[in-house]
Amino acid sequence: MKIWAHRGCSQRYPENTMLAFEKAAELKGLTGIELDIQLTKDGEIVVIHDERVDRTTEGAGYVKDFTLSELKRLHIYADENPAQSIPTINEVLDLLQDRMKGGLKLNIELKNSVNPYEGMEEKIVELIGRYGLQENIVYSSFYALSLEKLREIEPQAEIGILDTKVSDCLYKGKGGCGAKALHPCWQGIDLSPEKLQGYTVRAWFSGHLYPEKPTGTKLDLDVLEKRGITDVFLNEPERYLLV
Ligand code: G3P
Ligand code: CA
Numbered sequence: 001m002k003i004w005a006h007r008g009c010s011q012r013y014p015e016n017t018m019l020a021f022e023k024a025a026e027l028k029g030l031t032g033i034e035l036d037i038q039l040t041k042d043g044e045i046v047v048i049h050d051e052r053v054d055r056t057t058e059g060a061g062y063v064k065d066f067t068l069s070e071l072k073r074l075h076i077y078a079d080e081n082p083a084q085s086i087p088t089i090n091e092v093l094d095l096l097q098d099r100m101k102g103g104l105k106l107n108i109e110l111k112n113s114v115n116p117y118e119g120m121e122e123k124i125v126e127l128i129g130r131y132g133l134q135e136n137i138v139y140s141s142f143y144a145l146s147l148e149k150l151r152e153i154e155p156q157a158e159i160g161i162l163d164t165k166v167s168d169c170l171y172k173g174k175g176g177c178g179a180k181a182l183h184p185c186w187q188g189i190d191l192s193p194e195k196l197q198g199y200t201v202r203a204w205f206s207g208h209l210y211p212e213k214p215t216g217t218k219l220d221l222d223v224l225e226k227r228g229i230t231d232v233f234l235n236e237p238e239r240y241l242l243v
Contacts (some may be wrong), residue, residue: 025104
């Protein structure tokens with residue numbers, strides 16, 4: 001089973017922050033890190049899950065209505081660790097690029113289902129090209145038209161099709177994005193392992209995010225693997241890997 005850090009190490013540290021990504025980058029045996037991107041009012045790519053800043057910062061409103069410098073004034077509190085800010089994708093790439101050149105992957109989820117950010121696909125593909133990290137990126141989105149657009153502008157891109165059920169991921173794949181990687185919720189495996197053969201199936205988990213306290217329960221990864229799952233996005237990958 002391949003293990004990814006979902007929004008960084010997001011159970012013990014605030015999700016999608018430099019702190020959560022630094023902690024993930026220290027893990028030996030980690031396959032990759034997943035993060036979410038949105039666009040600011042002035043067209044900058046920032047790393048934040050929600051369309052709004054309300055849940056993770058002291059601010060209120062949509063990311064798309066803030067300029068980058070306005071967003072940077074907001075805080076993401078992290079207990080005894082220094083308060084974090086919403087990172088730009090450039091800051092995250094600067095942090096991770098050496099590890100990525102050593103094989104670490106980055107799954108960039110384009111959060112464009114609610115706000116279909118004009119030009120987001122071109123911007124991120126162009127930036128990744130500038131860093132020379134094309135081989136290390138998996139792009140994903142819940143929005144099928146965005147996946148098709150990514151395929152069109154970056155024919156070699158590795159794309160993961162997001163949906164809740166794996167059957168819906170497969171159905172979206174029959175469109176124009178030509179992806180072989182399915183990214184369903186772990187509870188959405190509604191096809192037999194035989195039907196999933198030949199696909200990369202990266203399953204995501206929701207809940208148990210910082211500041212919620214870690215739970216005692218541990219997943220049985222063997223059971224998930226038997227169901228056809230090849231990779232998992234975990235909020236607490238450090239429980240399954242060595243530091
Ligand atoms: O990319 C997998 C997963 O992150 C999708 O759900 O809501 O955590 O972005 P969400
Ligand atoms: Ca995500």
